[in-house]
Amino acid sequence: MTADPPLVLDIDGTLTRPDGWGIDPRVFDPIRDWEAPVVIATGKAFPYPVALCHFTGIPELVVAENGGVVYTGNDVFFTADREAAQAVTEEYRAAGYTLGWGEEDTVNRWRETEIAVNLEQPIEPLREIAAKHGLEVIDTGYAYHVKDTNPTKGDGLETIAEHVSIDLEAAVAVGDSINDVSSFDTVGRSFAVGNADEMATAAADEVLEEIHADGTLAVLERVRGSV
């Protein structure tokens, strides 16, 4: 008898329409019908992947904020706090820059362990200030994330696997950027979509020709029933 492998899916760049923005609606049915756990592992703030699971109709297994927040469906784990990142962005603002999301900033409003900055803002001063505070800035291609170096998506996956029965060795991860490298290192089989950045491309077991959701849909076709 064969079964579907557990899946670890990134959102931006991976489930997105091939033009880069918005979830590609073709991914909903295969994800909902997948006969193994599906973990959404993202850099986005906690409510976003929870909502994605909710509206897709799958159990909420979530690694959010690049590993800063982990939800097993029963327990939430926080592996960093927002204060250090907040201090960095306050200093950045005091130097005359903005986070670039406008007054209400729904990108960071519910973010609990890091801060995201719009890609249109200058990164060099942000990196300098972050380094002074012992933090890093990663560029996912969708935002700059000011974060503690410790939390990673991969660590978050291990936390979920400890609480929910998931065989990470059998799991398949799909991603597109630097924040997916730790996921790729934690699962048995990893795929970078065709639009992936250098780091994700170098870390993946296989690099797809297809981009964004076209890549992810191709992986689902290939690995369905493979374990």
Ligand SMILES: O=C(O)COP(=O)(O)O
């Ligand atoms: O939040 C981001 O910058 C990217 O999100 P992702 O990890 O789902 O691609």
Ligand SMILES: [Mg+2]
């Ligand atoms: Mg991504």
